[in-house]
Amino acid sequence: MVQTIQAADVTLEDLEEKFGLRLVRDSHFSPEWMSGTEQITDAEKATLDRVQANFLTLLKRPPILGNSVKMVVLSPLLDLAGFYQHPYRIETETSIEVEMKDEEIVFRGRIDVLVLNVRVWILVIEAKHANFDIQVAVPQSLAYMLGSPEVQLPSFGFLTNGHTFIFLKLIRQPTPQYANSRLFSLINPGNEINPGMSYMKCWEF
Numbered sequence: 189m190v191q192t193i194q195a196a197d198v199t200l201e202d203l204e205e206k207f208g209l210r211l212v213r214d215s216h217f218s219p220e221w222m223s224g225t226e227q228i229t230d231a232e233k234a235t236l237d238r239v240q241a242n243f244l245t246l247l248k249r250p251p252i253l254g255n256s257v258k259m260v261v262l263s264p265l266l267d268l269a270g271f272y273q274h275p276y277r278i279e280t281e282t283s284i285e286v287e288m289k290d291e292e293i294v295f296r297g298r299i300d301v302l303v304l305n306v307r308v309w310i311l312v313i314e315a316k317h318a319n320f321d322i323q324v325a326v327p328q329s330l331a332y333m334l335g336s337p338e339v340q341l342p343s344f345g346f347l348t349n350g351h352t353f354i355f356l357k358l359i360r361q362p363t364p365q366y367a368n369s370r371l372f373s374l375i376n377p378g379n380e381i382n383p384g385m386s387y388m389k390c391w392e393f
Contacts, residue, residue, distance in 0.1 A: 195297030195331045209364040217367045218357045227389045236381045240374050253317045257350040269388040271303045286335040295331045309336040312345045322347045333358045
């Protein structure tokens with residue numbers, strides 16, 4: 189009998205045991221995260237400052253739900269990164285099942301936002317409400333990324349609750365491995381969304 193597990197309930201231990209997934213701490217695994225903010229134009233910085241200001245205004249009127257995070261923070265980031273333009277396309281609430289071979293286990297869930305280039309999954313995005321600890325969503329996002337139909341290329345994840353965000357990178361061959369960026373925050377001094385945007389602009393597919 190097939191056992192179905194909701195992706196939101198998956199743990200890192202599940203992914204390690206069932207997929208052989210391993211965390212990589214070597215910075216060379218993710219050269220995308222070594223870049224600075226040189227690629228961000230003054231106009232883009234101004235837009236990102238406005239994103240930060242808009243979110244800080246939201247913080248004054250809780251609760252901040254996931255849909256608000258998508259509108260205020262996520263949507264302008266995707267626009268600046270060019271992900272609304274050809275050859276990319278956006279899907280929302282994409283249903284996914286990740287099946288274990290030789291084991292009757294299926295991970296099932298819905299991806300909040302999926303950025304694609306033809307069949308290549310560019311970015312798996314989970315947007316949570318402001319009180320949610322995004323670290324808890326890392327296993328869920330990795331489970332989705334393991335379901336990408338293109339096994340030869342890396343896939344990336346972006347997790348945010350509005351005021352904090354983190355990036356994930358996963359490769360599936362020769363063995364499943366992943367790494368995470370440092371944790372960024374919109375409420376820290378300065379605007380830490382700038383290096384995040386720089387990461388996105390470094391991805392070439």
